[in-house]
Amino acid sequence: MRILLQFPEGLKQHALTYAQEYERKGDEVIISAEPSYGACDIPIYEAKLLKCDKIVHFGHTKYMDIREIPVEYVIIKADVDVKGVMKEVLKKIAGKGYKKVGIITNASHLHQVSDIKEILREGGVEPFTAKGSIRCDNEAQILGCDVSALNKIRGKVECILYFGAGYFHALAPGAVEDYTLPPVLWADPYSKEVKWIDEELRRIQKKRKIALAKAYEAKTFGILVSTKIGQYGLESAHEIKRAIEKEGRKAVLICGGTFDFTSLNNFTDVQCFINTACPRLIDDQSKLRIPIINASDFWTMIRAN
Incomplete structure (x- = not known):
C-alpha cells in the first residue's frame, strides 16, 4: 500500500521514525512537506496525484467526512506529568477564590482530562467539561478555530483552565469567540508555567475591534x-457579497490555498478583507496593511447598521 503521511510542524521532527514503522509493515511511504494547519487541511489532491491508497494524518482528531480517499487519524498522546503543574493551578485558582472551573484542552491531552478533574475535586474545586461541536466532540476538546466546548460551560464557571502547550x-477563546469571556488560566505541563492570560486575550480582541471599526468605513x-x-x-x-452589495458597497471574491499576506497587500484597491477561511488567519493581521475581519465579525457589523 502506498500511503501519504501528513504531520503538523511540531511533529515533523519525528516523521522519519513513523515512516520507517510503516515501511516495516510493507507500506510504501511518502511524507508531505506542506504545512499542515489541522484536520481541516487534508492533502487529498497531493495523495491522488501521487496515486496513494491512504492518507495518515498525525496530531488531530477527525474533523470531517472525506470520501475521496481513506484517511487514518493518529493522535500522539502527551506523555507528561499532570500532578506537578496542577499543584500550581490550584494555588492560582485559590488566590482568586474560584470554586467552579471549566476545563479545555487539545487532542494530545484528552486522555488526561479525568486526572485533571480528579485533582481539582481533591483541591475543593468543582470541574466542568462539555463536548463541543461535531468537529471536536471529545470531552473538553477545543480546536484553534472551535471553542464550542467552552461555550457550553461558560455560564456555569468562574474561570476557564486551558491545559496544554503553545x-x-x-x-483560541480570544481569537474566535465573542468579547465576554470568563478569566482564562493557562497551564503548560511541559514548561510547568501557569499564568492568567486575560491580558493577551484582551489584546487580540482589541485588534479585532480596531479592524471592525475600519471595516465600517470601507467601500470595497x-x-x-x-x-x-x-x-x-x-x-x-x-x-456576504450579496449583503455588501445590498448596502451599495463593492465586493470581489479572492481564492487561495494558503493566503500569503505579502501577496494580499498587493490588492491595493481593496479597503478591507473578509475572511471565510480559517478564523485564525487574522492572528497575523499586523503583517497586513489592509484591515481583515472574520465572517462572524462581518455579520456583527451588518446587524449593527
Whole structure:
C-alpha cells in the first residue's frame, strides 16, 4: 500500500521514525512537506496525484467526512506529568477564590482530562467539561478555530483552565469567540508555567475591534475563500457579497490555498478583507496593511447598521 503521511510542524521532527514503522509493515511511504494547519487541511489532491491508497494524518482528531480517499487519524498522546503543574493551578485558582472551573484542552491531552478533574475535586474545586461541536466532540476538546466546548460551560464557571502547550490553542477563546469571556488560566505541563492570560486575550480582541471599526468605513471588500477542503466557504462568501452589495458597497471574491499576506497587500484597491477561511488567519493581521475581519465579525457589523 502506498500511503501519504501528513504531520503538523511540531511533529515533523519525528516523521522519519513513523515512516520507517510503516515501511516495516510493507507500506510504501511518502511524507508531505506542506504545512499542515489541522484536520481541516487534508492533502487529498497531493495523495491522488501521487496515486496513494491512504492518507495518515498525525496530531488531530477527525474533523470531517472525506470520501475521496481513506484517511487514518493518529493522535500522539502527551506523555507528561499532570500532578506537578496542577499543584500550581490550584494555588492560582485559590488566590482568586474560584470554586467552579471549566476545563479545555487539545487532542494530545484528552486522555488526561479525568486526572485533571480528579485533582481539582481533591483541591475543593468543582470541574466542568462539555463536548463541543461535531468537529471536536471529545470531552473538553477545543480546536484553534472551535471553542464550542467552552461555550457550553461558560455560564456555569468562574474561570476557564486551558491545559496544554503553545499559544495557538491557549489564545483560541480570544481569537474566535465573542468579547465576554470568563478569566482564562493557562497551564503548560511541559514548561510547568501557569499564568492568567486575560491580558493577551484582551489584546487580540482589541485588534479585532480596531479592524471592525475600519471595516465600517470601507467601500470595497475582498472576500477570502479557501480552497482547502475543510475551510472551503464559497456559499458563505456569496452570502456576504450579496449583503455588501445590498448596502451599495463593492465586493470581489479572492481564492487561495494558503493566503500569503505579502501577496494580499498587493490588492491595493481593496479597503478591507473578509475572511471565510480559517478564523485564525487574522492572528497575523499586523503583517497586513489592509484591515481583515472574520465572517462572524462581518455579520456583527451588518446587524449593527
